[in-house]
Amino acid sequence: MEIADIIPFIRPFLATFFVSRLLLWFVIKWDGGALKIIAAHVVSLIVIGALSFLGAVGGEKGLEAALLFVAACSLPQLLWLAIDLWRMRSGRPPILVSSSG
Numbered sequence: 023m024e025i026a027d028i029i030p031f032i033r034p035f036l037a038t039f040f041v042s043r044l045l046l047w048f049v050i051k052w053d054g055g056a057l058k059i060i061a062a063h064v065v066s067l068i069v070i071g072a073l074s075f076l077g078a079v080g081g082e083k084g085l086e087a088a089l090l091f092v093a094a095c096s097l098p099q100l101l102w103l104a105i106d107l108w109r110m111r112s113g114r115p116p117i118l119v120s121s122s123g
Contacts, residue, residue, distance in 0.1 A: 034095040042066040042102050046116050056107060059116065063103040070095050 045062040075088040106116040
């Protein structure tokens with residue numbers, strides 16, 4: 023097994039992680055609790071879907087490729103959501119997002 027074989031499995035985890043962290047960073051001042059975290063993760067999946075669609079428009083498979091990538095990102099997005107909700111419940115901020123500053 024080569025690294026090229028692993029990349030399709032890692033890409034959805036990295037995409038959902040970085041987009042959700044960016045969105046959580048944008049809403050850090052909002053005191054929305056679990057609603058803030060859930061909204062950031064839902065919007066994250068929407069953003070990933072829009073970006074994958076824009077990237078796939080010129081390709082051969084187009085919409086099908088974009089939908090497959092969004093489907094592949096759904097499980098990792100749920101994982102990051104569960105981790106962030108667990109961290110919120112334990113009194114810690116989401117990973118890589120700090121409320122200081």
